[in-house]
Amino acid sequence: MSGRYRVVVAGVGKRGMHHALAFQANPRFEVVGVCDIDQSRAEAAAAKLGAPVKGTDARQVAGAARPDVFCFCTMPTVRSELIQAGIESGARLIAFEKPVAINSIEGFKVKQLLDSSGVKAVISHQHRYGEHYQKVKEIVSSGALGRVHTVYGTSTGWMMHMLSHLVDYTRWYNGEAEAEWVMAQAAGRGKFTDAHPSPDYLAAFIQFANGVRGVIECGAGAPDVPEVDYWWRKCRIGAQGTEGFAEILTGGGWRAVTKSGVSSGGGCMNYDLDMPPYIQQMADWLDDESKPHPCRFESAWKGFEVMMAISRSVAFGGQIAVPLDGPADELDLLKQKVPDRKVLLSMAANAKEYL
Numbered sequence: 001m002s003g004r005y006r007v008v009v010a011g012v013g014k015r016g017m018h019h020a021l022a023f024q025a026n027p028r029f030e031v032v033g034v035c036d037i038d039q040s041r042a043e044a045a046a047a048k049l050g051a052p053v054k055g056t057d058a059r060q061v062a063g064a065a066r067p068d069v070f071c072f073c074t075m076p077t078v079r080s081e082l083i084q085a086g087i088e089s090g091a092r093l094i095a096f097e098k099p100v101a102i103n104s105i106e107g108f109k110v111k112q113l114l115d116s117s118g119v120k121a122v123i124s125h126q127h128r129y130g131e132h133y134q135k136v137k138e139i140v141s142s143g144a145l146g147r148v149h150t151v152y153g154t155s156t157g158w159m160m161h162m163l164s165h166l167v168d169y170t171r172w173y174n175g176e177a178e179a180e181w182v183m184a185q186a187a188g189r190g191k192f193t194d195a196h197p198s199p200d201y202l203a204a205f206i207q208f209a210n211g212v213r214g215v216i217e218c219g220a221g222a223p224d225v226p227e228v229d230y231w232w233r234k235c236r237i238g239a240q241g242t243e244g245f246a247e248i249l250t251g252g253g254w255r256a257v258t259k260s261g262v263s264s265g266g267g268c269m270n271y272d273l274d275m276p277p278y279i280q281q282m283a284d285w286l287d288d289e290s291k292p293h294p295c296r297f298e299s300a301w302k303g304f305e306v307m308m309a310i311s312r313s314v315a316f317g318g319q320i321a322v323p324l325d326g327p328a329d330e331l332d333l334l335k336q337k338v339p340d341r342k343v344l345l346s347m348a349a350n351a352k353e354y355l
């Protein structure tokens with residue numbers, strides 16, 4: 001198809017506007033409708049984008065605009081009802097924000113809706129388009145690390161914000177291998193009342209089917225990345241092998257040590273640079289079945305199962321097998337289990353978030 005795909009964006013806060021502007025800037029898309037439960041936001045976005053359809057009810061806006069792509073960027077608690085709205089509108093692709101859901105009851109609902117409708121879906125794990133993320137992928141894939149035995153990711157930001165990203169990119173560096181089991185611990189209850197409800201600190205091991213070990217830390221106790229000033233970008237994600245390692249710092253480039261020596265380069269997470277290729281690959285997939293989007297739901301679901309297995313391990317203790325054996329309310333299980341003791345910090349800069 002050479003025409004423009006029609007797009008509706010629901011939830012036009014920070015990420016919704018990032019998406020809407022990136023769709024509008026791409027000649028393969030036109031934003032024909034916007035929606036937000038906050039009417040003034042919907043009106044401001046419609047005026048800015050020149051979108052003819054606007055409103056506060058996603059189902060109505062999508063029904064009137066009949067999009068090819070239904071995109072929504074709401075808080076993590078709002079998922080399946082908007083998937084349903086997208087499917088009913090006749091959209092061929094639904095693009096939505098991470099995490100897939102806050103528990104697997106909702107996650108399985110989303111999966112069932114998508115599987116039974118056959119509608120394509122894409123989840124916004126767009127950091128991977130950063131030049132530093134791409135460079136590390138290139139080094140890992142080249143074989144320069146020898147046999148990869150460990151992939152790892154840490155972030156100072158908390159679970160519902162960051163775990164989805166950490167698991168997605170470590171899985172990517174590990175060739176998207178299936179996970180077999182996880183084991184985890186968590187501490188601190190402060191962020192359970194946040195809009196991204198989470199324990200304050202979480203640490204996990206992942207056993208992948210190809211024998212690679214995943215190590216993840218997320219939140220108040222995760223190690224500092226002193227090379228990076230911007231708090232949200234204090235993330236370190238990489239791979240170690242028999243002949244070296246390669247890693248990114250989300251806000252501070254990449255570095256590697258391999259048999260051929262020490263190397264490093266730039267790159268910093270940047271929405272303006274990461275969104276255009278993420279959006280373009282939606283057009284590529286809609287145009288051509290043989291070009292599935294790298295951030296497609298099928299892949300994100302595997303990461304989501306790991307996230308939920310991590311939560312179950314905290315709640316029940318011991319190892320949890322993946323794939324999940326059915327739905328549960330993992331967030332509620334975490335709330336019941338995480339002890340009522342103040343989280344211990346890994347650095348003073350965390351005190352502003354983890355009071």
Ligand SMILES: NC(=O)c1ccc[n+]([C@@H]2O[C@H](COP(=O)([O-])OP(=O)(O)OC[C@H]3O[C@@H](n4cnc5c(N)ncnc54)[C@H](O)[C@@H]3O)[C@@H](O)[C@H]2O)c1
Nearest residue numbers: 011012013014015016036037038073074075076097098124
């Ligand atoms: N991929 C990334 O790099 C990244 C970065 C930040 C946030 N996020 C994710 O993006 C999502 C949104 O975060 P944000 O920072 O844009 O939040 P935000 O609060 O700025 O925007 C959310 C918007 O959704 C609207 N909304 C809520 N329910 C709605 C509904 N039923 N119908 C229509 N609109 C509705 C709200 O009124 C608000 O305007 C979250 O899931 C968050 O985790 C992803």
